[in-house]
Amino acid sequence: MKNKPYLSIVSAGLCTPVGTDLLSATAVIRAGLDHFRETDFRDTINQPIIGSQLYDCQIWGPARLIALAHNVIDESLRNIAVDKKYIVVCLLLPExxxxxxxxxxxxxxxxxxxxxxxxxxxxxxxxxxxxGEALPFLQRTLLEQTAQVALLVGCDSYFNAETIRHFMNENRLLHSENSDGFIPGEGAAAVALALADRTHNQVTILGFDTQLEAAHILQTKLPLRVKSLSEAIDHACQRSHLLLSDTQFHISDASGEAFYFKEISLAITRTLKEKVEHYPHYLIAKSLGETGAASSVMILATLFEWMKHPEGPGNSGLMLSCADSGERTAIILQYQGVE
Known part of the structure; x- marks a missing residue:
């Protein structure tokens, strides 16, 4: 920590169907509750598709994502007295x-x-x-001191007729004729990042790594070997100077498809070299559904509030993000209290 090479989360904002601010949303996520309801979209036999939607928001198209992004940015910067021109933003959007x-x-x-x-x-x-691109960019920007604060923002929505139809036709969506699919969701999150110090309680990113997996969900020829996810976990642990067995939990953006649960389970089995009594796997999709580009930032925002809680998941943990295109990102986080 002497050379301050780490990124620390100093504030966060969250806007989801289960709560439109950080405190309310994280309380519901911690409790394992959801707001899944029948939507106006229909499946192949005209049954309503279940979704996790911001039902009171009547703005659509790009304006919907803009409104969500502004909401979480305003919340995350509420207590940060830095001029916006000195804050660098990395915005994660749908493909x-x-x-x-x-x-x-x-x-x-x-x-x-x-x-x-x-x-x-x-x-x-x-x-x-x-x-996988955002974290190195923001860390480099802060280390070069070209900005005082870094803001990571993610927003996404699957509630578009063409999007719903595509994932339904690909048998990726959960509906009456497909039990191995995800529930569409939407929302946004923001986390403000600074170089770590010992003056504030904070959740610190000790290590991260991204690898590209050839055997991803969009191809059918290569067998699932979880090589890249395992490598990403090992490299993140090495950079954090922790063993995976030093962490108390893992949390991921898996959202309902068996492929990702199998991949994560195999990767943990391969990389957790020392036996631990309990190593729970937490999922934000259990409460929010599939939130795409926003999911990783939602996890970081949730952990920022949850890890400092007396009944939180633990002082250190592993976060996993797995993209359909093969990118596998592993992040080691630790709650740092003031000494």
């Missing part, structure tokens, strides 16, 4: 090639969200894969 999310939307959202912030602010339209 540009996702059906129902049009390429021009990325620029519209980025222009509306990033305009007032540091000139180095950037948007990644890569869905869940964006976290």
């Amino acid at each position: 540009e090639q996702r059906l129902g999310f049009f390429p021009q939307w990325s620029k519209m959202i980025a222009d509306a969200v990033l305009g007032d912030f540091h000139t180095s602010s950037i948007a990644f339209s890569r869905g869940k894969a964006g976290i």
Whole structure:
């Protein structure tokens, strides 16, 4: 910690169907509750699709994601007295090639969200894969002292007719004729990051790594060997100077498909070299459904509030993010109290 190489979460914002601010949303997530309801979308036999939707928000298209992003940014910066031009923002958005999310939307959202912030602010339209690019970028920016605070923001929504139809046709969506699928969700999250110090209670990112898996869910030829996820976990542990057995839990963005649960289970079995009595796997999708580009930031925001709680999951943990395109990101986090 002497050279301050680590990123620490100093504040957060969260907007979800189960709560539109950090405290209310994390309370519901910790309790394992949800707000799943029948939506206006229908499956192949005209049965309603279950979703996790912000039902009171009547804005659609890119304006919906812009509103969500502004909501969490305002909450996360509420107690940070730094001019926006000294805050660098990394905005995670849905994949540009996702059906129902049009390429021009990325620029519209980025222009509306990033305009007032540091000139180095950037948007990644890569869905869940964006976290693997965002963390190195933000760490490098803070170490170079080109900005005082870094803000990681993610927002996404699966509630678009073309998007729903695509995932239903690909047998990826949970509906009356497919039990091995995910529940569509939406929401946004933001975490403010600074270089770690010992003056505040904070959740610190001790190590992270991203590897590319060839045997991902979108291909059918290669067998599942979890090589890349296992490597990402090992490298994140090495950089954090912790063994995986030193962590008390793992949490992931898996959202209902058996492929990802099998992959994570095999990777943990391979990398957890010392036997531990209890190593729970927590899921935000249990309360929120599939939240795509927002999911990794939602996990970080949730852990920021949850890990400092007396009945939290533990002082250190492993976070996993697995993108459909093969990117596998592992992050080791630790709650740091004031000495």
